[in-house]
Amino acid sequence: MKRQYLLGLISLLFLAGCADNKDAVPDIPPSDLYTQAQQELQSGGWTEAIKKLEALDSRYPFGPYSDQVQLDLIYAYYKNGDYPLALASIERFSRLNPTHERSDWVLYMRGLTHMAQDSNFMHSLFGIDRHDRDPEPVKAAFIDFKRLLERYPDSLYAADSRARLSFLKNRLAEYDLSSADFYLRREAWVAAINRSQEIQKTYPDTVAAHKSLKIQLEAYKKLGLDDAVKRTEELIELNKKK
Structure with a gap:
């Protein structure tokens, strides 16, 4: 029994070794490995490209391809949906190359x-409106694109960032x-008014800003603030004329 157990264990270790060898990136010259990685990127083989790029990055951290390998990794991680790794690579590259071209x-x-x-494939596929989802990634993206336009107004990516x-x-x-x-549905009238006014102040040229006036109007009516109701009704009429 012990002998069979040992043979089985050896077989498993042998198979595991074969699997590791199969998945391992070959020890070839960096120029050849970089060429293979580029071919994978061009064909959309993100997983294989990542393996080869990570091997280059770990084996030759100061090699002639170092900067480009890191840039390629950012793109490959992004395309492969590995967003935390993409962001970590971006932070690393920016820290090491603050003035890179x-x-x-x-x-x-x-x-x-x-x-x-912020996107979700299943929500998009079934047309589910999820504008109530956590906006933190959206806020971060907004800051990124705004910063790009401020720092690099003539960038090739400026027009798309603006859109x-x-x-x-x-x-x-x-x-x-x-x-x-x-807040309105919870009868938190003051909170509904405050949030509506914040929308009008921060995003005045959006559809949401116009819609928020109706929420504000309803909340003022519930509070019995006639003067505020009248002012809000005037604002709604004014917006209709625009």
Whole structure:
């Protein structure tokens, strides 16, 4: 019995070793390994590209491909949906290369990665509206794209960042609107008014800002504040004319 157990254990270890060897990145010259990684990136083989790039990064941290390998890893992690790894790689690269010529791209990828954390494939597939989800990734992405436009106004990624900022602004406004509506339904009139006014102040040119006036109006009516009701009704009429 012991002999059979030992043979079985040896077989398992042998198979595990074969599996490790199969998955291991070959010890070849860095130029060849980099070429293979690039081929995987171009064909969309993100997992294999990541394996090879990580091997290059660990084996040759100060090699001639060092910076590009780190940049490629950021992109591969992002495309593979490994967002925490992408963000960690971005932070590392930015810390080590604060004035790199591709810093605008790195910041752009940071915004894209934060933005991707807010999306959900199943929600999109079934058309589920989740504007009430935690907006922290959206806020982070908003800051990233805004910072890119401030630091690199002539960047190749400026136009797309500007368009994404508009989308994110509406996303944040819709989140605050859902909060105002929640307060209204809970009969927290003052909280509903405060949140509505915050939307109008922070996101004045959004649809959510116009909708928040109706929540504000209802809350003022419940509180019996006739003057405030009249002012809000005037604001609603004014917005209709725009």
